[in-house]
Amino acid sequence: MNIRERLFELQDKEYAAFQVRLTPGIPQELFIGVRVPLLRKLARELQGSPEAEEFLNNLPHTYYDENILHGCLLSGMKEYDRVMERLEEFLPFVDNWAVCDTMSPKVFKRNRERLIHKISQWCSSEHTYTCRFGMGMLMGHFLDEDFKEEYLELPAAIHREEYYVQMMQAWYYATALAKQWEATIPYIREGRLDRWVHNKTIQKARESYRITPEQKEYLKTLKR
Numbered sequence: 001m002n003i004r005e006r007l008f009e010l011q012d013k014e015y016a017a018f019q020v021r022l023t024p025g026i027p028q029e030l031f032i033g034v035r036v037p038l039l040r041k042l043a044r045e046l047q048g049s050p051e052a053e054e055f056l057n058n059l060p061h062t063y064y065d066e067n068i069l070h071g072c073l074l075s076g077m078k079e080y081d082r083v084m085e086r087l088e089e090f091l092p093f094v095d096n097w098a099v100c101d102t103m104s105p106k107v108f109k110r111n112r113e114r115l116i117h118k119i120s121q122w123c124s125s126e127h128t129y130t131c132r133f134g135m136g137m138l139m140g141h142f143l144d145e146d147f148k149e150e151y152l153e154l155p156a157a158i159h160r161e162e163y164y165v166q167m168m169q170a171w172y173y174a175t176a177l178a179k180q181w182e183a184t185i186p187y188i189r190e191g192r193l194d195r196w197v198h199n200k201t202i203q204k205a206r207e208s209y210r211i212t213p214e215q216k217e218y219l220k221t222l223k224r
Helices: 003-009 013-022 036-046 050-057 064-075 080-093 097-102 106-110 112-123 128-141 149-156 163-179 181-189 195-206 213-220
Strands: none
Touching: 003 036, 003 064, 036 050, 036 064, 050 064, 050 080, 064 080, 064 097, 080 106, 080 112, 080 128, 097 128, 097 163, 106 112, 106 128, 112 128, 112 149, 128 149, 128 163, 149 163, 149 181, 163 181, 163 195, 181 195, 195 213
C-alpha cells in the first residue's frame, strides 16, 4: 500500500467537508479528510524511510492531505541543513494557510542563529505563504529569550494586500504585545503598521488573555 492509499484508508468524509469550509480556494475534491493527529502519527511511522523520501521528492502533490503530511514529515526531521533543503523545495507549492501553519520543524530550536537569517529572506518573499511562514517562525522562535527589538522591523517592512499575509502580521504583533510590550507598543502608538494590520493587531491583542485590562483599554484609544 503506497502513501496515498494509506491516506484514503484514514479518510473521514465529514471531516473533509469541515476542512473545505476552513480552507477557501481549495476545491472540495482535493480533500481526503484525514485528521491531523493521524497525519502526524503516520509521519512518525514513515520518518526516514525510503517511502517517505520518495514521497518528499514527488512534488507537487495532488491532495491537501498529502501537503499536510509533507509538512509533518519536514517538522520531524532532525538535520537542519536537510530540513532547509526540503523547505526550499516545498514552500513554492504551499497554497493555503493550514499547510503553511502546520510546519514547525523541531530542529529550529537548536539552530536559531542560523534560522534568523533565513527568516529574513522568507519574510521578503513575493510568495504569499513563504512570507507568512517566515513571520510564523519569527513569532514562534524570537519573541522570548532570543528576542531582539530589531526583529520587530521584519514584519513592519511588509506592505502587502494578501489577507493571509496581513493576518499573520497582526497575529505576530498581537503576540509581541503580549510578550514584549515595551518594545512593541511604539509600532502601534506611532502608526508604523498599515492601517488594516494596525487595527487587526489591536483587535487580536484585546481578545488575548495575556494582555492586561489596562493595556487593552489603552490599545482601544489607538484604533485608526
